[in-house]
Amino acid sequence: MRAGPCGLRSWGALLLVGVIGCRVSAGPREASYVGRDFAFRGPDTLPPGPTVFRFKNAGTLDHELGLALLRPGVTAAQAFAAERDGASVDSIYEADGLLYTPFGTEVDMGLTVDLQPGRSYVLICTLEDGPKQTPHVKLGMFKGLVVRPR
Amino acid sequence: MKARFWPVLAFAVFGCDRAAVPNDVEVVASDYAFAVADTLPAGPARIHYRHAGAVLHEMILGRLREGVRPAEFADSLAHGRKVRALLDGGTAVLFGAPGQSSFPVSIGVTLVRSRHYALWCQFTDGPDKARHMTMGMFKMLDVR
Ligand SMILES: [Cu+2]
Ligand SMILES: [Cu+2]
Numbered sequence: 001m002r003a004g005p006c007g008l009r010s011w012g013a014l015l016l017v018g019v020i021g022c023r024v025s026a027g028p029r030e031a032s033y034v035g036r037d038f039a040f041r042g043p044d045t046l047p048p049g050p051t052v053f054r055f056k057n058a059g060t061l062d063h064e065l066g067l068a069l070l071r072p073g074v075t076a077a078q079a080f081a082a083e084r085d086g087a088s089v090d091s092i093y094e095a096d097g098l099l100y101t102p103f104g105t106e107v108d109m110g111l112t113v114d115l116q117p118g119r120s121y122v123l124i125c126t127l128e129d130g131p132k133q134t135p136h137v138k139l140g141m142f143k144g145l146v147v148r149p150r
Numbered sequence: 151m152k153a154r155f156w157p158v159l160a161f162a163v164f165g166c167d168r169a170a171v172p173n174d175v176e177v178v179a180s181d182y183a184f185a186v187a188d189t190l191p192a193g194p195a196r197i198h199y200r201h202a203g204a205v206l207h208e209m210i211l212g213r214l215r216e217g218v219r220p221a222e223f224a225d226s227l228a229h230g231r232k233v234r235a236l237l238d239g240g241t242a243v244l245f246g247a248p249g250q251s252s253f254p255v256s257i258g259v260t261l262v263r264s265r266h267y268a269l270w271c272q273f274t275d276g277p278d279k280a281r282h283m284t285m286g287m288f289k290m291l292d293v294r
Contacts, residue, residue, distance in 0.1 A: 027171075027172070028258075052258045057240075067255065069254065069255075090247075094254075095254050095255055096245055096255070097242070097243060097244040097245065097255040097257070098242070098243045099240060099241075099242050099243075100240045100241045100242070100243060101239070101240035102234055102240060105239045105240050106239050106240065107239050107240030107241065107242065108239060108259070108260070109211065109240075109241075109242040109257055109258065109259040110242075110257070110258040110259070111242065111255055111256075111257065111258070112196055112255070112256045112257065112258040113254065113255050113256075114254060
């Protein structure tokens with residue numbers, strides 16, 4: 001009636017499937033960023049692969065986390081210069097999305113991205129605090145993010 | 151003796167958090183409408199955005215505060231009033247340009263049962279033109 005070595009092996013294999021299966025279904029990695037007046041705090045580099053970006057507004061104003069994939073060959077410095085000068089960013093960004101969090105609120109949604117190995121992204125807040133006010137990007141709410149090679 | 155292995159089997163089969171597997175939902179933006187199911191199941195979802203229009207669009211997703219009626223929210227949007235107080239927290243936004251058929255960024259959200267979510271586009275096609283949400287780019291999603 002005892003489970004022989006083969007039996008143990010099969011249960012072990014089953015357990016392994018369970019554990020690996022759990023790891024697979026555990027979902028994408030999370031990357032958390034905090035916005036303050038006027039900077040982003042969070043990782044500068046991330047590994048490639050599916051990632052959910054989360055954003056918390058820890059400032060005293062409305063902020064957003066814009067996430068943009070830079071076109072190949074474009075640097076974060078070039079993207080910043082375009083944003084600073086109010087130039088068109090059509091030739092700079094390949095895709096973008098954002099999380100908007102008014103002051104005193106939270107956003108329980110995330111941006112899910114399959115981070116591409118070796119590619120560069122930028123985090124940006126383009127909000128202004130009123131008409132003719134300086135956009136937050138010019139005050140420091142801009143951050144480059146590099147995805148490590150696979 | 152084998153009974154002691156049942157917990158292992160149970161873990162292998164049920165141990166994974168099946169609820170963690172998100173439901174993939176595609177929203178197609180055209181000029182000027184969002185095509186997506188009216189009702190969505192509660193739980194984790196990935197909202198994908200596909201641009202099928204000829205002009206620039208955005209897709210803003212926000213959850214209505216409890217007690218806010220969809221008609222009240224739609225009316226505020228249509229009249230250009232601020233909707234911040236009607237929303238439960240912040241919003242997520244995806245942008246799409248003509249020719250961008252598949253979008254590599256999606257919104258990860260845990261849809262809350264019995265709540266209403268709004269999708270809208272605030273873009274215009276130029277100065278003095280109507281905002282797209284007043285031209286049809288507004289959609290209410292109910293979560294069951
Ligand atoms: Cu900001
Ligand atoms: Cu639009």
